Amino acid sequence: MKIMKGEALMSQNQNPIQKRTRKPRKVPFYLNAPVVLGMTLITLIVLIVDTLTKGTAIRLFGMHYSSWTDPMMYVRMFTHIFTHADLEHYTGNFMLILLIGPMVEDKYGSKNLLEMIIITSLVTGLIDVIFFRDVMFIGASGIVFMLILLASFTDIKNGKLPITVLLISVLYIGNEVVNGIIANDNVSQISHIVGGFCGAFLGFAFHHNKGSSAGGSRKTMDL
Helix, strand or coil, rough: CCCCCCCCCCCCCCCCCCCCCCCCCCCCCCCCCHHHHHHHHHHHHHHHHHHHCCCCCHHHHCCCCCCCCCCHHHHHHHHHCCCCCHHHHHHHHHHHHHHHHHHHHHHCCCCHHHHHHHHHHHHHHHHCCCCHCCCCCCCCCCHHHHHHHHHHHCEEEECCCCCCHHHHHHHHHHHHHHHHCCCCCCCHHHHHHHHHHHHHHHHHHHHHHHCCCCCCCCCCCCC
């Protein structure tokens, strides 16, 4: 008599038990521009808080001169781009930022774009406290103009500026200069002009640095 070990035997014609595994559902979205989306979300939160607190957020974070010994004044040099007067002001700026920003972020890189936003915010804040101490700067319109000029630099070839860059620079910056002279409104043409100049300078610096760097990979610009 043969002793058989207690092993489960399966005949050839018997189908093995198949485990059903659920395939993970693919999310139909992806994070394409973290800097732009992050700025959009932060600004929306600040707007909601400002609305609930009846203008407290603007008074805290909007750019205005207080005193060179006031630490908050230096904070406001970077936070004023997150403050907006109302929903219309917010949507007017961020419709353009969400339209142009992802393309610019893809072209220049998230780290470079973040540095450019910080530099433009700082320059605008310094212009305000030095030359316009009785004016409060709020809004991201300077960033909008920076993005417009940066986007126009995407067609630069062999270190040569395309004609469209010159036309955009003249039309946008020239228009803001004229509006600043003849218009009597609450729109800060100064921040638009500063943002445009920053975009032109940073765009040219990026492409000049990229062109002089060895290799074809994208380089991080030292600002």
